[in-house]
Amino acid sequence: MDLTTNYMGLELRHPIVASSSPLSGTLDGIKRLEDSGAAAVVMTSLFEEQIRHENESYSYLVESGAQSFAESLSYFPDFDAYPVGPDNYLNILRLASESTDIPVIASLNCVTGQGWIDYARQMQEAGAKGIELNIYSVEADLDVSGAEVEQRYLDIVRAVKATVEIPIALKLSPFFSSMGHMAKSLAAAGADALVLFNRFYQPDIDIVDLEVAPTLSLSSAGEIRLPLLWIALLHGKINASLGATRGVERPDEVIKYLLAGADVVMTTSSLLRNGPAHLGTLLDGLKHWMETRGFASVSTLRGSMSHDKITNPGAFERANYIRVLESYKSPYV
Structure with missing residues (x-):
């Protein structure tokens, strides 16, 4: 069985990647993830x-x-x-790149144009095999247009791409008015991969102390639907790898993402819940499913249920939305 995959030009042993988390913020943590079976590791983000x-x-x-x-x-x-x-950060990156046999991908989150350029260059010099650009921005200025936000993303990709020679991935949020067009534009601007999707950590309100309370909840399998939809729609239509992230708890989610067209499937929450050894559970589950279904390689599995491959592509579009609403039954109706 051939589990190899290509992600933004990196040849990986299989498609399961440990995404950015506290586990990937130390040299020991990165080594534990490698020992547990990760095909690659995305380091925790460096915040400008x-x-x-x-x-x-x-x-x-x-x-x-x-x-x-x-x-x-x-x-x-x-x-x-x-x-x-x-x-x-750079020292950990350097040591991890030298002492592991899997690609270590740096993660960068900046607020200035010069920051993106300077730190990306330093990450490349430290031995990163790739850089994931984590553009996390909630636009609170009501005078900033959607076009300006989109242009900011494109400018960052072009600037970093012109600075480094290693591949770059862009971790996206789903909040664009035309997600497909934006994905295509980012790929054309030089993004080697798109990671779908980032999770915005919305605050809560403490009604006792009357304070805005930052909250962090781990993702659940129910969150797979939105990235699954867009990976299925984008597969084979843009010149960039597709990384799936969010909601990966069991082998089922790994399989679904690959069927939709993902090149790699990333997980954080399941590893924080279950420990790095859970990577083996995910990989074993994928292997078992492929054997029972007769898939000899990940490449034959990937995208076999994407928008262009299924007999009824309307299942990803408006017609299915209507059918879903009509199919719901409530005892109170």
């Missing part, structure tokens, strides 16, 4: 805001009160030796 905050905080610490007594300067370490900036 955190680097800027650390640098600003240290500068303030050094400068405030330091002019009172000359001797006070000796209490502070040299700035170059202080662990601010991306150094720790």
